[in-house]
């Protein structure tokens with residue numbers, strides 16, 4: 542009993558000190574105010590009844606079409622504007638239809654696709670030439686490295702365009718529609 546009596550005041554002791562940290566109530570109130578604002582903002586963005594541009598989140602997107610547009614290095618949404626600003630830098634928006642293009646996350650996938658295709662093609666052609674004509678080694682050194690380099694430079698922006706087209710059509714990465722909550 543005496544122990545319990547001792548423990549009770551001890552456990553009750555720290556509680557006032559915790560609540561005595563009342564200055565944090567100020568920031569807590571601010572945080573609460575901010576968290577109250579956030580749902581209102583997102584609800585405003587996601588509200589389909591608001592005037593302005595009609596919502597495009599539910600429109601079906603043709604995967605094959607956007608893949609072909611990406612292969613042609615054009616905007617997956619309209620096919621009219623160029624996808625890149627330069628060799629491989631995806632534009633922020635399409636100059637033709639103003640669709641956001643920089644929301645993709647292509648990352649290393651186009652590079653892996655390029656390596657896969659170029660590696661197999663160059664290897665098969667090289668072995669075929671070797672088996673058929675057996676040319677001297679300098680012929681191999683002259684042919685295959687430039688062939689691999691040129692094929693890679695040609696394929697990489699097209700594969701990246703296809704990956705951007707895939708992500709746009711499937712609403713992946715940053716192309717995903719906004720959540721309502």
Ligand SMILES: [Zn+2]
Nearest residue numbers: 616619635638
């Ligand atoms: Zn476009």
